[in-house]
Amino acid sequence: MKENLFPKKPYKTDGGAPVPHRKGTSDEDSQVLPPPALVRLPMQMHIGAPCTPLVKVGDRVLVGQKIGDSDAPFSAPIHASVSGEVTEIGEITLGGGARSLAVTVASDGKMEEIPYIPPKMDTYEDFITAVRECGLVGLGGAGFPTHIKLRPSADKKIDTLIINGAECEPYLTSDNREILENSWDVMSGVYTVKNMLHIHRVLICIESNKPRAIEVLREIADSSVDKDDEVRVLALPARYPQGAEKVLIKAATGREVPPGKLPADVGCIVMNITSISVLSRYIKTGMPLVHKRLTVDGGAVAHKQNVIVPLGTSVAEVLAHCGLLPEKVGKVMFGGPMMGVALESLDVPVLKNNNGIIALSKEEAATSPTTACIRCGRCVAACPMRLYPLRLEKAIARKDVARMEALDLLTCMECGSCAFVCPAKRPLVQSMRLGKAILREEKSKNKK
Amino acid sequence: MKLSVSSSPHLRAPVTTERIMRDVLISLLPCVAAGVWLFGLRTLLVVGISTLLCMFLEFTCRFIMKREQTVGDLSAAVTGVLLGLTLPVSIPIPLIIVGCVTAIVVVKQMFGGLGNNFVNPALAGRIVMLVSFPTQMTGFTTPTWVDAVTTATPLAPNAEAASLLDLFLGRVGGCIGETCKIAILLGLAYLLIRRVISPIIPLCYVGTVALFSLAVGADALFQLLSGGLLFGAVFMATDYVTSPVGKWGKVVYAVGCGLITVLIRLYASLPEGVSYAIVLMNILCPLIERIPFGKTFGKGKSKEGKTV
Known part of the structure; x- marks a missing residue:
């Protein structure tokens, strides 16, 4: 049985x-990044309601101290990842281009921790509270x-x-x-x-x-x-x-x-x-989520390794520690190369859900020109959701909402398998994202 | 430091359209070689002219239409070689022009270039030549190494019986590339190893012809080995642009090709029907694509059943 x-x-x-x-x-064993000079901790590192800062400029904070929380049920608190002084609270740009309120903490280099206390774990409710x-x-x-x-x-x-x-x-x-x-x-x-x-x-x-x-x-x-x-x-x-x-x-x-x-x-x-x-x-x-292990790899990185970094550390600092080769860099991304987000600037903080920074060399990042679809069907065979990316691309190009829905566009999870295998190098994932935006727009239009 | 930013994925497979076309050209080399062996050096003249002409026409069309130049993707070269290999070696050179113009100018470029032609350009070119110049297109030379004799295809009712070995090696009358089955199988093996094509279409096409022939009491092995069946099933019916993209669509399409081929061969007044069968199924391809095969992830029945 x-x-x-x-x-x-x-x-x-x-x-x-x-x-x-x-x-x-x-x-390779993971290395611990030396305490960064400062961390910027966005109040939104999760899906759901952003947190409200619990500290003000000038406050001294310790590692593990809660500095942001929200009353909304759909949210998660933020903790300081270094010890030091809050120097700024203001809006910053995150890796994906989104804007978020962030608390900047200038590190004193001591990494002094709050006295951690293991949570009470008697009931299921205790457990859920602990997770939060x-x-x-x-x-x-x-x-x-x-x-x-x-x-x-x-x-x-x-x-x-x-x-x-x-x-x-x-x-x-x-x-x-x-x-x-x-x-x-x-x-x-x-x-x-x-x-x-x-x-x-x-x-x-x-x-x-x-x-x-x-x-x-x-x-x-x-x-x-x-x-x-x-x-x-x-x-x-x-x-x-x-x-x-x-x-x-x-x-x-x-x-x-x-x-x-x-x-x-x-x-x-x-x-x-x-x-x-x-x-x-x-x-x-009782130690909350304050640091994250990141894989730092790619052709433009000299010391490829896993590093444990305090949340909010800037990508530039992590890459510098790993020996970024600036003359070789073509493209830097959060996450893996299949679904990762390409960064426009390295001056963005590491978030809870980041698990890697990949710096591709110019050669690795080079793109081939897009040519006509030859209907080879590789995208169809590669789609784990059994979609027809080539048909979707056509429907999206002519903004055919009914056809997009009939082809189950929203089932697409943007894994990139279709675009990876495409011999014509068509930007299929980009097209799917555009199609989803068109569907959202259409939906909001219908609501009005 | 300049960072390039684009949508994911940031990795692409090395395969390109040009590489696929180059693989197809390589897979056709055994057929060209067999053509030279069986029919002599004129093979190179016919295939060469057809190839260069197709590339020239592709270049010229794109140039005149002020479109992006696509002759470098080698698809026109593939069309040219395919067309050349489906002509009899004795074809008068001026007639090849008609085939090439039909293939590249009319069927391919007038419909938007690579990816937009609704029938296989090489086959369309061949069919126009076939109906325009039936005598020259069916005046086959039987390779005998002593004297080249003009004969009918072994499929013709009055043809002399050819041995299965002769059929297999290609020592029978026919178009340049279609007679030598060993060469075609070599090409097929290459295409499969390089994953250029899936085996679905050739297998279902040939399998349907075999089963249908058996069912109506015809000589299945003879049907498989004669005429342009194998060449068509491997190199023509598998054309991406004019065949369905999904695996079940491919099955329907290939079975259709097989049925029409046997119907034409056994019951129509034409001796051979591969070209017509494939072109007819090319035309039906958009309809086949509308058959809803399989369901999107999460819309079908799950194997384990519902939540326990």
Whole structure:
């Protein structure tokens, strides 16, 4: 009976693209970045309501001190990541171009911490409060407040917890390092969430190109800690985009999340593996989310490595530490090269949901000219959502709203597989984004 | 420091249209070589002229229309080689011009260039030549190494019986590229290894012809090995622009090609029907594309069933 609950091998998923792995940093220990001169902590590092600063200019703050919070239920607090003085509170531009109010803290270099107190963990409510106070958001990329995710509405019966350690983006190895460096944090976090939510099936999903991570977690999962044997490690094929939430749920359970629905609608909760590790440390020690491990890699970086940096550190400072080669730089991005956001300026702060800074050399960033679509069908074969990108592109070009909807444009998750494989180098993802903007505009027009 | 900013993804696969076309050209080399072996050096003249003419016409059209120059993407070269290989070696050179103009000027460029032609340009060119100059287009030379003799295609009702080995090696009358099956299979293998085409269309096309022939009591093996079937199934029906993009669409399209080919061969007054079959299915391609195959992610039934 139980055996059936745990697939021996992953369920088959559609599409995907043979992207290069380039995980050269996976075996190197993470380095801790020396305290930066200043950090800028945006009051919005998550999906939901922005926080209100709890400090004013001139205040002295300590590492781990809460400096921003919100009364809105859909939000997550922000903590100081260095000790020092608040020198400025004002609007700044973030990596993606968005504007946000931010608290600037000039570091005194001491990294003095508040006395951490482990949270009370007697009830489920205590647990949810702890998750919120930790400042935890989905660290895999979306920045969805974790305390919301871990409190699914009562009508949704959750039977599966999926831990996302797929890390399918090229270059990125920060989750892999988290697993290897903090394996016990990961596993104790898994058991905490499992027990608090009464889930009897946990699948830790890791791509097969990380054999050591799989081995380490399997060893713990198979040891006596897990008496009920309800936690298993599932090795996924190393094919992009296995780590995309919907694809991951399909691979782990065979279930497909319908368009516009959430994982909870198919009985699943998906958590990033670093998120679960951070949560576990907070429960153990009381230290909230104040720093993040980033993979710094790419052809324009001399010392490719994982670095642990205080949140709010500027990208320029992180790159300088890793030996950026300014004459070689072509393009710098937050996140991996498949879904990452290209940065216009390096003077932007590191946020909670960043997991890498990739600085591509001019050659790596060079683009080929776009040519006519030859209908080769590679984009169709690559789409994990079984869409027809070439038809969508045409419909979007002529602003055909009905056709965009008929072709399920909103199911597109912008994973970039289609654009990656396109021999005509068509900007398919850009086109999908434009199409979604057209749909949104149309929707707001209809509301009026 | 100048940073370039663009939409993701920031990595692209190395494959380009030009590389695909170059692969197709390479895959056609065995057929050209077999043509020289079987039909002599005039093969090079026919294929060469057809190729250069197609490229020249592509260049000229784009130049006159003041459009971006596309002769470098090699698609015109592919059309030229394909057209040349589907002509009899004895074809008078001036007639090739008619085929090339039809292919590149009328069918390809007048409809918007690469990606917008509704039928395979090379086949359209060949068909116009076939109906305009039926005698010259079917005056096949049988390679005998002693004396080249003009004969009909083995598919013609009055043709002498050819052995299966002769059919396989190409020692029968026919167009330059279509007779030697070994060369075609080599080309197919190359295209599959380089992942230029999926095996769906050639397999379904050839499979349909075999099954249909068996079903009506015809000699299936003979049907497979004669005429332009294999050449068409590998190099013509697989043309991206004029075949469906999805796998089930490809199946429907290829089965259609197979059915029409056998119908023409066995029941119509023409000895060979591959060109017509493929062009007819090219025309039906937009309709096939409208058949809703498969469902978008999350819209179908999930394997495990609903939430437990």
